Amino acid sequence: MTNSNGKLSEEKVFKDPVHSYVHVQDQVIWELVATAEFQRLRRIRQLGTTYFTFHGAEHSRFNHSLGVYEIVRRIIDDVFRDRSFLDEEERLLCLCAALLHDLGHGPFSHSFEKVFHYDHEEFTQAIIVGDTEVNRVLKQVGDDFPKKVAEVIAKTYKNKLVVSLISSQIDADRMDYLLRDAYYTGVSYGNFDMERILRVMRPLEDQVVFKSSGMHAVEDYIMSRYQMYWQIYFHPVTRSAEVILSKILHRAKQLYKENYAFQTAPVHFISIFEDTLTLKDYVKLDEGIISFYFQMWQDEDDAILSDLCRRFLNRNLFKYVEFDPSTQMMKMMELRTLFEEAGIDPTYYLVVDSSSDLPYDFYRPGEEEERLPINLLMPNGEIRELSRQSEIVDAISGKRRTDHKLYFPQDLIETLPENFKEKIKEVLGI
Numbered sequence: 001m002t003n004s005n006g007k008l009s010e011e012k013v014f015k016d017p018v019h020s021y022v023h024v025q026d027q028v029i030w031e032l033v034a035t036a037e038f039q040r041l042r043r044i045r046q047l048g049t050t051y052f053t054f055h056g057a058e059h060s061r062f063n064h065s066l067g068v069y070e071i072v073r074r075i076i077d078d079v080f081r082d083r084s085f086l087d088e089e090e091r092l093l094c095l096c097a098a099l100l101h102d103l104g105h106g107p108f109s110h111s112f113e114k115v116f117h118y119d120h121e122e123f124t125q126a127i128i129v130g131d132t133e134v135n136r137v138l139k140q141v142g143d144d145f146p147k148k149v150a151e152v153i154a155k156t157y158k159n160k161l162v163v164s165l166i167s168s169q170i171d172a173d174r175m176d177y178l179l180r181d182a183y184y185t186g187v188s189y190g191n192f193d194m195e196r197i198l199r200v201m202r203p204l205e206d207q208v209v210f211k212s213s214g215m216h217a218v219e220d221y222i223m224s225r226y227q228m229y230w231q232i233y234f235h236p237v238t239r240s241a242e243v244i245l246s247k248i249l250h251r252a253k254q255l256y257k258e259n260y261a262f263q264t265a266p267v268h269f270i271s272i273f274e275d276t277l278t279l280k281d282y283v284k285l286d287e288g289i290i291s292f293y294f295q296m297w298q299d300e301d302d303a304i305l306s307d308l309c310r311r312f313l314n315r316n317l318f319k320y321v322e323f324d325p326s327t328q329m330m331k332m333m334e335l336r337t338l339f340e341e342a343g344i345d346p347t348y349y350l351v352v353d354s355s356s357d358l359p360y361d362f363y364r365p366g367e368e369e370e371r372l373p374i375n376l377l378m379p380n381g382e383i384r385e386l387s388r389q390s391e392i393v394d395a396i397s398g399k400r401r402t403d404h405k406l407y408f409p410q411d412l413i414e415t416l417p418e419n420f421k422e423k424i425k426e427v428l429g430i
Contacts, residue, residue: 035133043286049241054185067176072098189227264296323406
């Protein structure tokens, strides 16, 4: 039952381990959660292959999306009580964009995107404006409402304050995934004082600013993000699983192009391999589908595909050593030659993986990835950029950290004839 103003006659809640409860008062939000496209997010893990390293990391994009919605709801309904800068439609716009911001993520998210060169934000927008249940629910607010939600996701919506709540260097998306990922991985790195940050948030024209009295809570958030990226998101074991996952997808595509006779045909991948993927095809993909093919492909006649699938499913991952592409490419060429001579295909079994993160940056106009700075509101009303006020943030501001690893199957190397084995291990330094 709904009231004439689009509110539920009785508030609904989801019990949540991070925010205690997720509160829903608006009919449109309740109906969006029930759509097929949003329910699909239950079948996509938030952290991809991280569960291989931290066994608790089984939470889904569904969990996270509800969490981002709840943070935004608290900000606009509780923190920004005087909402003269937001009418009711823009309030709903904030809530819907928060709920739907990850709608276009594919199975194993970023690994899947890298292999097939997809952009989950483009698919999110396509689902919102396309022939979908989500689109039909959003149109109940207004015919142009889906387009506005898509513009918030694309960061092109005219009210930049609305955009910044979902996408900035300190936004509801980041705040939820740091707290949620820390909770499910069982680590303390991602914990920060979100309550304090919310208390010092202030809307100012087209941006959110933070009272300078809460600067230390913002510093804590920045450092939590930094630690989570290097301790969790870029963990080398997780990256090993991602490398194998990527190579499985590459191998399957290569075999399809070569007209290989699959015992289990890659039905759900055909439009991807042929570059004819439709939105209808895309929303059918989830991690259950991918895992089914990996399970079946263990029995394929192609030795590489079957081996990689067994490795992924049974967590028989590649080992790694530190690698510097700028100084060690001769080593890489020598290893490739040795692998080929030993009968191990280096395309699939000798892989350099690089991870890179920029924890915080001030505004640099004209750069490809312009980052809105975090601004502090000083007692005298002056606005100051965070790194100009905080020595801690200044120390890491604008400093990109990059890490390279070389991955290889040590178990296969150990089975090689002694002359190959010792030479390869000597070059690898193991």
